[in-house]
Amino acid sequence: MFKKIEIWILYLTILLSFLFAIGFGALVRQELVGLTKAGWASKSALFLAEIPRNIKRIIGPSLDLTLEDRFPSLDGFDGNFNIEESY
Secondary structure (H helix, E strand, C coil): CCCCCCCCHHHHHHHHHHHHHHHHHHHHHHHHHHHCCCCCHHHHHHHHHHHHHHHHHCCCCCCCCCCCCCCCCCCCCCCCCCCCCCC
């Protein structure tokens, strides 16, 4: 079902992915706050990094996780605190 790969190929892939992530982050940061821009590379990296935000903006604010306040007259805990622990 699955083909075995050599461990050095796995380690090399992990290392290259880590280096790519650092480079991508550096390009995005350079485009946002850097004094010297890296041209089309940093603009492309920023465009790719902004895709999730743009999708969220298109979809709009989701109200799926909001709950109605069932007890609007209560402000918090209204009772007597236990002086001693009770079981």
